[in-house]
Amino acid sequence: MSADVETENAPDTEVTVDEESSDTEESPTTGRADRLKQLEQEGDIAADYLEELLDIADLDGDLDMDVDGDRAAVSIVGADLSQLVGRDGEVLEALQELTRLAVFRETGDRSRLMLDISGYRAQKREELVALAEQLIAQVKESGEQVSLDPMSPFERKVVHDTVASSGLTSESEGAEPRRFVVILPAS
DSSP: OHHHHHHHHHHHHHHHHHHHHOTTSSOHHHHHHHHHHHHHHHHHHHHHHHHHHHHHTTOOOEEEEEEETTEEEEEEEOSOOHHHHOGGGHHHHHHHHHHHHHHHHHHSSOOOOEEEETTHHHHHHHHHHHHHHHHHHHHHHHOOOEEOOOOOHHHHHHHHHHHHHHTOEEEEESOTTSOEEEEEOOO
16 A cells, blocks of 8 residues: 555656746646546546446446536436436435545545436526526516525526626525525616
8 A cells, every 4th residue: 555655646746846847837738637637537436336326226327428617527318217317306416416425435525526317407407597598688677686496506506607697696595405596687
């Protein structure tokens, strides 16, 4: 085990020496490449965990790994995986948290990994963007704030992102699991 630690530390020492000898060695591109590698590792760990889960549950599904912005994204697609989505995505949310814990156990770093099953989140995102756009138009026309129904963190983020891209602001209010978004008019 100590040999592994020495091997792992050796590149760090070399990088430190290189950094001292040249200011250009540690560029933003290098940092992005390292972050991309870390996200790909998270995706691999998550896929292994989910593959075992599918085997245990005797379910057929294909795994697709990607990096979406600043997070790893894993999708499971298959014949009928609706039981893994659950009512209003509740099972999906739980599986995502378990998968994030599996990644944390392996890496020691908290993961923001996003899990999708049978395109549930992609479809939900489209629906939420359409709803947010309608409500944004309503707020711009009336000049009054609008409150949405309680939503999951994923759903709130989609709405907040859509509102921000429109030039308005939004806030989350309430406490879990009844937390909701309020779209505010321009000041």
